[in-house]
Amino acid sequence: MPSRPDHGSIMRILIVEDDPLLGPGLKTGLAQDGYTADWVQTAALAEHALSVEHFDVAVLDLGLPGRDGLSLLRDLRGHGIKLPVLILTARDTVADKVAGLDAGADDYLAKPFDLDELTARIRALSRRCSGHATPLLRAGALELDTRNRRVTLAGTPLELPPKEYVLLQTLIAHADHVVARARLLAACYSWEDGLESNALEVHIHHLRGKLGKQRILTLRGVGYKLVSLPPR
The missing domain is CATH 3.40.50.2300 (Response regulator)
Known part of the structure; x- marks a missing residue:
């Protein structure tokens, strides 16, 4: 193994x-x-x-x-x-x-x-x-509380469906680093989940609509990166 x-x-x-x-x-x-x-x-x-x-x-x-x-x-x-x-x-x-x-x-x-x-x-x-002492993950003005499943951007709460929340939690845990597409799919989908070929891209599109297009970068053929922009 x-x-x-x-x-x-x-x-x-x-x-x-x-x-x-x-x-x-x-x-x-x-x-x-x-x-x-x-x-x-x-x-x-x-x-x-x-x-x-x-x-x-x-x-x-x-x-x-x-x-x-x-x-x-x-x-x-x-x-x-x-x-x-x-x-x-x-x-x-x-x-x-x-x-x-x-x-x-x-x-x-x-x-x-x-x-x-x-x-x-x-x-x-x-x-x-x-290595996090608290359940709070941060990337600039974006905060995710893993205990309460609460996401805020510049203090404003964001409502995320379950798949988007899991996807964002994976990205923010690796903020400013590329996360492989396969790793993101593994985080979001179990064996029993039906999976459309473009499902991940659809979730990324929806997250960009809520976070801002510049927050999630695409590295074609590799994966995605959440950028820690400074607070507004």
């Missing part, structure tokens, strides 16, 4: 959970909180997913059928993969938590759990991985 760089903000989540009710429930709950999520039920499927797609964090159950989650986690770390991993499991003893953290997990949450706590921990992982 190739090593994966840190990308600054958590957008796309891989859920590795064998429970046929909890897995889809997590996917739906995370989607409602603005994340793009995909769900697999085994370690082998998780490895395959990570080899073909970019993910920003994995939510990992330990009690998987066949090969367990700890074995998968140790292999990921052994291959140098720095993907943030939050263990979500019914194994709640101190020894289990120590084993999970020592294997390379970034956080550990026992079942049963509250979805609000899970998403708060995901946001905390995002801040740690990106």
Whole structure:
């Protein structure tokens, strides 16, 4: 498996959970909180997913059928993969938590759990991985609050549909740097989403209409860059 760089903000989540009710429930709950999520039920499927797609964090159950989650986690770390991993499991003893953290997990949450706590921990992982001490991302007069999902431009609130919000969050986390088109698509769309060939360009067009045409630059054949213009 190739090593994966840190990308600054958590957008796309891989859920590795064998429970046929909890897995889809997590996917739906995370989607409602603005994340793009995909769900697999085994370690082998998780490895395959990570080899073909970019993910920003994995939510990992330990009690998987066949090969367990700890074995998968140790292999990921052994291959140098720095993907943030939050263990979500019914194994709640101190020894289990120590084993999970020592294997390379970034956080550990026992079942049963509250979805609000899970998403708060995901946001905390995002801040740690990106080096941001607060949930506020800035690029000049543009501000995005990841905790409250609030976007303002020069103090004026902007209403963004979910895909535009995720797209902007990815761009602002890398302000003044080019973000590859494939990376933006991975942030916005799960495997189950229908995707038109020009969907990304349509979202970029709509964002430019709200932010100003000069705020997002196109580098043809490469991707897009959000420019940190000074406050008005």
